[in-house]
Amino acid sequence: xxxxxxxxxxxxxxxxxxxxxxxxxxxxxxxxxxxxxxxxxxxxxxxxxxxxxxxxxxxxxxxxxxxxxxxxxxxxxxxxxxxxxxxxxxxxxxxxxxxxxxxxxxxxxxxxxxxxxxxxxxxxxxxxxxxxxxxxxxxxxxxxxxxxxxxxxxxxxxxxxxxxxxxxxxxxxxxxxxxxxxxxxxxxxxxxxxxxxxxxxxxxxxxxxxxxxxxxxxxxx
Amino acid sequence: xxxxxxxxxxxxxxxxxxxxxxxxxxxxxxxxxxxxxxxxxxxxxxxxxxxxxxxxxxxxxxxxxxxxxxxxxxxxxxxxxxxxxxxxxxxxxxxxxxxxxxxxxxxxxxxxxxxxxxxxxxxxxxxxxxxxxxxxxxxxxxxxxxxxxxxxxxxxxxxxxxxxxxxxxxxxxxxxxxxxxxxxxxxxxxxxxxxxxxxxxxxxxxxxxxxxxxxxxxxxxxxxxxxxxxxxxxxx
Numbered sequence: 001x002x003x004x005x006x007x008x009x010x011x012x013x014x015x016x017x018x019x020x021x022x023x024x025x026x027x028x029x030x031x032x033x034x035x036x037x038x039x040x041x042x043x044x045x046x047x048x049x050x051x052x053x054x055x056x057x058x059x060x061x062x063x064x065x066x067x068x069x070x071x072x073x074x075x076x077x078x079x080x081x082x083x084x085x086x087x088x089x090x091x092x093x094x095x096x097x098x099x100x101x102x103x104x105x106x107x108x109x110x111x112x113x114x115x116x117x118x119x120x121x122x123x124x125x126x127x128x129x130x131x132x133x134x135x136x137x138x139x140x141x142x143x144x145x146x147x148x149x150x151x152x153x154x155x156x157x158x159x160x161x162x163x164x165x166x167x168x169x170x171x172x173x174x175x176x177x178x179x180x181x182x183x184x185x186x187x188x189x190x191x192x193x194x195x196x197x198x199x200x201x202x203x204x205x206x207x208x209x210x211x212x213x214x215x216x217x218x219x220x221x
Numbered sequence: 222x223x224x225x226x227x228x229x230x231x232x233x234x235x236x237x238x239x240x241x242x243x244x245x246x247x248x249x250x251x252x253x254x255x256x257x258x259x260x261x262x263x264x265x266x267x268x269x270x271x272x273x274x275x276x277x278x279x280x281x282x283x284x285x286x287x288x289x290x291x292x293x294x295x296x297x298x299x300x301x302x303x304x305x306x307x308x309x310x311x312x313x314x315x316x317x318x319x320x321x322x323x324x325x326x327x328x329x330x331x332x333x334x335x336x337x338x339x340x341x342x343x344x345x346x347x348x349x350x351x352x353x354x355x356x357x358x359x360x361x362x363x364x365x366x367x368x369x370x371x372x373x374x375x376x377x378x379x380x381x382x383x384x385x386x387x388x389x390x391x392x393x394x395x396x397x398x399x400x401x402x403x404x405x406x407x408x409x410x411x412x413x414x415x416x417x418x419x420x421x422x423x424x425x426x427x428x429x430x431x432x433x434x435x436x437x438x439x440x441x442x443x444x445x446x447x448x449x450x451x452x453x454x455x456x457x
Contacts, residue, residue: 050251069248069394090328095329095345128299130299137343137345165350
């Protein structure tokens with residue numbers, strides 16, 4: 001029987017791997033939750049691509065400012081020391097390699113680090129890309145957080161993406177409800193198992209080979 | 222004395238012809254120049270190519286401009302949103318064209334136009350369908366895609382404070398694409414909430430220098446797209 005991590009626990013586990021002082025961009029969904037789990041003694045500075053460095057938590061009803069939102073078009077606050085800027089500066093931070101970590105959700109991630117998270121490629125669907133292709137090319141480390149399988153049971157960690165790509169060979173590490181997995185030159189490599197999850201569970205639910213960790217894991221208790 | 226102040230939004234957009242390419246500032250609702258867009262709807266110019274990050278929300282502003290049948294083509298990065306229904310309807314009916322551009326590339330293409338740079342190489346889209354058919358080149362062992370500048374005849378933007386020379390400051394994340402669009406358009410039209418005298422903006426605080434601005438219209442208490450949508454309003 002598998003148990004694994006909740007959405008919050010995936011986010012908390014991801015936050016553990018972000019160094020103190022990092023400039024971080026968080027995608028929509030589970031990635032946003034990372035901000036709730038900053039480890040004791042660390043500070044992350046959040047970038048949102050519509051033009052704010054130093055994004056704070058959501059505002060209370062009476063401190064809401066209609067001109068202060070994040071890239072997901074949700075109202076946010078600005079922390080003391082924040083800065084506003086236009087889009088060319090914002091994407092210079094991204095494309096120019098100034099951001100340390102980007103945490104993104106995905107539809108598929110491949111053993112070679114390819115990511116597909118913007119379009120299913122279905123005919124008639126309205127394609128929308130936003131800043132995803134800029135982020136995956138520019139930010140120093142791309143962390144993907146996702147459920148291990150889709151709602152219909154299909155693996156999201158695959159040998160090669162079948163959906164249209166967002167970027168090629170850009171992902172460093174994947175955090176799922178079952179495990180933490182590195183992208184290495186040899187493919188997926190297990191780093192850590194979620195509680196109650198076995199290596200066989202992970203292998204069975206992954207659409208590509210998963211190599212054992214360099215240091216043997218202890219099965220989640 | 223140079224004075225770029227124009228008496229009304231109607232007068233400010235009156236010369237926008239059919240078939241024009243028009244940049245609209247704003248990211249989602251923040252920074253959207255609603256009064257200028259509504260004046261453009263009243264004016265009625267058709268077959269427009271519109272450049273904006275999104276495609277509007279509800280039935281006001283950009284969504285209303287599309288809903289009024291005035292837009293032939295949208296150039297944007299993210300045409301979907303939870304409250305966008307007009308564009309999807311038009312797109313699915315084949316009544317509007319879509320040119321999808323990644324957000325950072327969209328910003329840089331606009332900036333390049335304003336800066337007189339006809340094209341540039343970017344790593345964004347390498348290996349994806351959005352790079353298909355585009356020139357690629359290797360620099361220092363990495364592949365980049367050639368992108369061209371993006372110009373417009375007109376830019377309609379909203380700012381917080383302006384003086385009669387067109388020096389501008391913005392409010393928080395409402396700045397987004399607006400300073401770039403001011404640079405890239407032949408004619409830049411700005412609606413401002415707070416119009417001050419010359420010297421009323423500290424030169425150190427100017428975000429858009431007046432050389433990039435042609436017309437300034439005082440709109441003292443601008444409506445916000447989110448407020449209009451929350452009230453269930455539609456335009457006209």
